[in-house]
Amino acid sequence: MAAAAASEHTPLDPLDLPEGHPFGPHNLPYGVFSRAGESPRVGVRLGDHVLDAGAVAESLGSPHGPLLARRTLNPLLAAGRSAWSDVRRAVTSWVTDPAHREAVRPHLHPLAAVTLHLPFEVADYVDFYASENHATNLGRLFRPDEAALKPNWKHLPVGYHGRAGTVVVSGTDVVRPSGQRKGPQDPAPVFGPSVRLDIETEVGYVVGVPSPQGTPVPLAAYRDHVFGLCLLNDWSARDIQNWETVPLGPHLGKSFATSISAWITPLEALDAARVPAPARTVPLLPYLDDSDAEPAGYDLRITVTLNGQVVSEPPFAGMYWTGAQMLAHMTVNGASLRTGDLYGSGTVSGAAENERGSLIEMTWNGQRPLELADGKRGFLEDGDVVTLTAWAPGPAGTRVHLGEVTGRITARL
Amino acid sequence: MAAAAASEHTPLDPLDLPEGHPFGPHNLPYGVFSRAGESPRVGVRLGDHVLDAGAVAESLGSPHGPLLARRTLNPLLAAGRSAWSDVRRAVTSWVTDPAHREAVRPHLHPLAAVTLHLPFEVADYVDFYASENHATNLGRLFRPDEAALKPNWKHLPVGYHGRAGTVVVSGTDVVRPSGQRKGPQDPAPVFGPSVRLDIETEVGYVVGVPSPQGTPVPLAAYRDHVFGLCLLNDWSARDIQNWETVPLGPHLGKSFATSISAWITPLEALDAARVPAPARTVPLLPYLDDSDAEPAGYDLRITVTLNGQVVSEPPFAGMYWTGAQMLAHMTVNGASLRTGDLYGSGTVSGAAENERGSLIEMTWNGQRPLELADGKRGFLEDGDVVTLTAWAPGPAGTRVHLGEVTGRITARL
Numbered sequence: 001m002a003a004a005a006a007s008e009h010t011p012l013d014p015l016d017l018p019e020g021h022p023f024g025p026h027n028l029p030y031g032v033f034s035r036a037g038e039s040p041r042v043g044v045r046l047g048d049h050v051l052d053a054g055a056v057a058e059s060l061g062s063p064h065g066p067l068l069a070r071r072t073l074n075p076l077l078a079a080g081r082s083a084w085s086d087v088r089r090a091v092t093s094w095v096t097d098p099a100h101r102e103a104v105r106p107h108l109h110p111l112a113a114v115t116l117h118l119p120f121e122v123a124d125y126v127d128f129y130a131s132e133n134h135a136t137n138l139g140r141l142f143r144p145d146e147a148a149l150k151p152n153w154k155h156l157p158v159g160y161h162g163r164a165g166t167v168v169v170s171g172t173d174v175v176r177p178s179g180q181r182k183g184p185q186d187p188a189p190v191f192g193p194s195v196r197l198d199i200e201t202e203v204g205y206v207v208g209v210p211s212p213q214g215t216p217v218p219l220a221a222y223r224d225h226v227f228g229l230c231l232l233n234d235w236s237a238r239d240i241q242n243w244e245t246v247p248l249g250p251h252l253g254k255s256f257a258t259s260i261s262a263w264i265t266p267l268e269a270l271d272a273a274r275v276p277a278p279a280r281t282v283p284l285l286p287y288l289d290d291s292d293a294e295p296a297g298y299d300l301r302i303t304v305t306l307n308g309q310v311v312s313e314p315p316f317a318g319m320y321w322t323g324a325q326m327l328a329h330m331t332v333n334g335a336s337l338r339t340g341d342l343y344g345s346g347t348v349s350g351a352a353e354n355e356r357g358s359l360i361e362m363t364w365n366g367q368r369p370l371e372l373a374d375g376k377r378g379f380l381e382d383g384d385v386v387t388l389t390a391w392a393p394g395p396a397g398t399r400v401h402l403g404e405v406t407g408r409i410t411a412r413l
Numbered sequence: 414m415a416a417a418a419a420s421e422h423t424p425l426d427p428l429d430l431p432e433g434h435p436f437g438p439h440n441l442p443y444g445v446f447s448r449a450g451e452s453p454r455v456g457v458r459l460g461d462h463v464l465d466a467g468a469v470a471e472s473l474g475s476p477h478g479p480l481l482a483r484r485t486l487n488p489l490l491a492a493g494r495s496a497w498s499d500v501r502r503a504v505t506s507w508v509t510d511p512a513h514r515e516a517v518r519p520h521l522h523p524l525a526a527v528t529l530h531l532p533f534e535v536a537d538y539v540d541f542y543a544s545e546n547h548a549t550n551l552g553r554l555f556r557p558d559e560a561a562l563k564p565n566w567k568h569l570p571v572g573y574h575g576r577a578g579t580v581v582v583s584g585t586d587v588v589r590p591s592g593q594r595k596g597p598q599d600p601a602p603v604f605g606p607s608v609r610l611d612i613e614t615e616v617g618y619v620v621g622v623p624s625p626q627g628t629p630v631p632l633a634a635y636r637d638h639v640f641g642l643c644l645l646n647d648w649s650a651r652d653i654q655n656w657e658t659v660p661l662g663p664h665l666g667k668s669f670a671t672s673i674s675a676w677i678t679p680l681e682a683l684d685a686a687r688v689p690a691p692a693r694t695v696p697l698l699p700y701l702d703d704s705d706a707e708p709a710g711y712d713l714r715i716t717v718t719l720n721g722q723v724v725s726e727p728p729f730a731g732m733y734w735t736g737a738q739m740l741a742h743m744t745v746n747g748a749s750l751r752t753g754d755l756y757g758s759g760t761v762s763g764a765a766e767n768e769r770g771s772l773i774e775m776t777w778n779g780q781r782p783l784e785l786a787d788g789k790r791g792f793l794e795d796g797d798v799v800t801l802t803a804w805a806p807g808p809a810g811t812r813v814h815l816g817e818v819t820g821r822i823t824a825r826l
Contacts (some may be wrong), residue, residue: 123577124576124577124578124580142660150660152656152657152659155593156656156657157603158660160573160574160662160663161574161576162574163537163749164536164750165536165749165750165754177746177747178629178745180565182564182565187552187819189565191700213588213669213670214588216591246563247571248571248572249573249658249661249662251571252745252748255743256747256748257747285604287604329665330668332591333590333650333666333669334591334670335578335665402794
C-alpha cells in the first residue's frame with residue numbers, strides 16, 4: 001500500500017472538472033483505496049478524487065453493487081465485457097448526470113486522504129519482450145558478435161513467467177536485492193547487494209475473464225478477456241540476472257519486486273488510442289496473423305523520471321507485438337487464463353536514444369552515465385525514486401492519463 | 414479433480430492395517446476429497462481410505478477443526494510448524510487410540526468412493542534443475558560441443574517460474590499442446606501438436622508459512638516454512654521448448670500442464686528418510702553452505718510407469734541441491750513466500766540408464782526408443798498414461814508411500 005502524494009493545492013471539484021481533464025469522465029480508471037481505519041474497497045478515479053463506487057451503487061440502488069462493493073477488482077474483472085460496459089456506463093452517468101450529484105458527492109474522497117492498494121489479486125504474471133528496439137539493444141549489448149535478435153524473435157512474442165507474489169502497488173519501497181554475481185574477471189561468484197539495479201518501463205495487461213485449460217484464446221477474443229491496462233516497472237538486477245540466466249532464463253534478477261500503477265485503465269477508455277501494429281518483416285503463423293484484425297496497439301506516451309528529472313519518453317505505439325498477440329500466444333498451447341492474470345509488454349523502447357525504457361539501454365550498460373542534478377547514474381542508487389507516467393489520446397482531442405507507477409530504492413535493513 | 418482408481422479387492426480395515434502398511438499411521442498424508450454431491454474437504458489418507466479430518470475434529474471437540482474443516486489445505490499450511498505437529502499428533506491419536514475408534518469410523522471413506530481434488534491453491538510455482546545427472550544429460554544432448562554444465566550450475570540452484578494456474582491434480586487428462594517448432598532443416602517455424610511430448614519426474618515442495626518481501630529465508634528455516642512434499646510431473650513439449658527458449662527460458666513448452674499428486678506428505682512423516690546432500694565439488698557461498706546444516710535430502714525411491722510398464726526408477730537421494738537450498742536461494746533476493754507456493758526439484762535422474770526421469774534422457778532424444786508391450790516410444794503418444802509413484806524409508810523399517818501422480822495424454826478436441 002502507498003500513501004497518495006498530498007496535493008499542494010486545493011483539488012478541483014471532481015464533479016466540475018475542466019473540459020478534457022485527463023482524469024475526467026472519459027477516463028474513469030479503477031483502483032482500490034481505503035480511508036484511515038477502514039477496509040479497502042473499489043474506487044474510480046475522477047480528477048484528484050476517488051469515488052467510492054460501491055457506496056454510490058448502494059445509495060442509488062444500482063444492480064452493480066455486488067461487483068463494486070468489494071475489496072479487490074477481481075469480481076469486476078471476472079464479470080466480463082458486457083458487465084464492464086454496463087458498469088462503466090453507470091459510473092459515467094453517476095459523475096456526469098446532475099441528477100446524481102447530491103448522491104455522489106459524499107462518496108468522493110480526495111486522493112491525498114486515502115491509501116491506494118494493489119488493485120487486484122495477481123494470479124499468474126508473464127513478462128514479454130515485445131519491443132524490437134529493446135530486444136535489439138539488449139542483443140547488441142550482451143551478444144555483440146551475433147545477430148541482435150534471436151531467430152525466434154519475429155516469429156513469436158518471447159516471454160517467461162515472473163513472480164506474482166512480489167507484484168506491488170505504486171509507492172511501495174523496493175529493497176535492493178542481494179544475490180550472486182560474477183564478472184568475466186571474477187574467479188568465482190561473489191555475493192552482495194546488486195550493483196546494477198535497473199528499471200524496465202512496461203505496460204501491463206490485466207486479464208479479467210478466465211479460459212479453460214486445453215482451449216486457446218484467439219486474437220479476436222482479446223477484448224473479451226483483457227479488462228484494461230496499467231503501468232508496470234519490472235525492476236531488474238542486471239548483475240544477478242546475467243549470472244543466473246543460462247539456460248532457464250531470468251529468475252532472482254527479477255523476482256524481488258514488480259511495481260504496477262494503482263489505477264487500471266479499462267480498454268474502453270483507450271478506444272481513441274488504438275493504433276495498428278507496425279509492418280511485420282516476416283510472415284506470421286495464422287494464430288498470430290493480425291493483418292485482418294482490429295488494431296490492438298495503443299498510442300501511449302510514457303515518461304520516465306528519475307528523482308523528478310525526465311530521463312526518457314518511450315512511445316508504446318511502435319511495439320512489434322500487440323497485447324492480443326501476446327494473449328493468443330500465451331494460450332495457444334492450451335494454458336488456461338485466470339481472473340487476475342497479469343502480463344507485461346516487456347521494456348518499451350523507441351528508436352531514439354531518449355526513448356529507451358531501461359537504464360542499461362540509456363547508459364549503454366553504464367558506460368555513458370546519465371547526468372542528473374544530483375550526480376551521475378549508471379544504475380540506481382539507494383534513495384533513488386523512479387516514476388513512470390503515461391497518457392493516451394482520448395475522444396475529441398482529450399487525453400486519457402494512466403496514472404503513475406513509482407518506487408524508491410532502499411537498502412536492506 | 415480425478416476419480417480415485419477403484420480397488421479390485423475389499424479394502425483393508427483402515428483402523429486395523431497390517432503393521433508397517435505404507436499408508437499406515439506413520440504416514441498420514443493430507444489431501445482434499447469430496448463425496449458425490451458434497452463439497453470438497455480436507456482428508457487424511459489411511460490405507461485405502463480417506464479420513465474426513467474436519468468431521469472427526471468436530472465430533473471429538475478438537476481445537477483443530479478450524480484448520481481441517483476446510484475446502485483446501487491452505488489454512489493448515491499457513492498455521493505453521495507447531496500447529497502442523499499438533500494436528501499430526503491429534504490425527505495419529507484419532508486413528509490409533511481405541512478410545513476414538515467409534516467416533517472415527519463413520520468418517521472413513523473408501524478412496525474408490527471419493528473424488529480427489531487439487532489439495533491447495535497454488536500461489537507461485539518455481540521449477541528448479543537440481544539433479545546433476547539430469548542437467549548433464551541435457552547439456553550433452555543440447556550442447557554437445559560445450560561443457561555439459563553451465564558455469565553457474567554448481568554455484569546456485571538454477572530455476573525459473575512456471576505457470577501456477579495450470580497445476581492440476583493427479584488423474585487429470587493432459588491435452589497435447591500445440592505450438593511453434595522449428596527443426597534445423599525447416600526454413601521457417603511450423604505450427605501443430607507437439608511431436609516430442611515428454612515427462613519430467615520431480616518432487617514438489619509445498620510452502621506453508623509466508624515470509625515478508627525484502628527478507629531472505631535462511632537454510633535453517635526450511636522446516637519452518639515448508640509443510641511437505643508431493644510428486645510432480647512437469648509435462649514438457651520439447652519441440653516447442655527448444656524453439657522458444659532463447660533468451661528468456663522455457664514458457665509454452667511447459668505452461669500447458671503440471672500434475673501433482675493428490676497427497677501431500679508432511680515433512681514430519683519423512684524424518685527417517687532424511688539423508689545428507691552429496692559431496693559438493695565447488696565451495697558454496699555462505700547462504701547455500703549446508704555443510705553444518707541438518708540433512709535436507711530425502712531418500713525417495715521413485716518409479717515411473719508408462720502404460721503400466723516400469724520404465725525408470727530415479728533415486729531422489731543423490732540430488733545435488735536440497736529443498737532447503739532451493740528455498741534459501743529463491744528468497745535470498747528478498748522475494749517473499751506465500752502460503753501455497755510450490756517449487757519443484759527439477760527432473761530427478763540417477764547415474765544409471767534405468768534411473769532417468771525424462772523420456773528425452775531415457776530414449777536419448779528419441780534415438781533409442783523404449784520397447785513397450787504396445788510398441789516403441791520415443792516420446793508420448795495420445796492415450797499414453799504416465800504414473801509416478803514413490804516410497805521412502807519410514808520409522809523402524811517401515812515404508813512411507815508418497816501416493817502417485819498420473820495423467821493420460823489426449824488429443825485436442
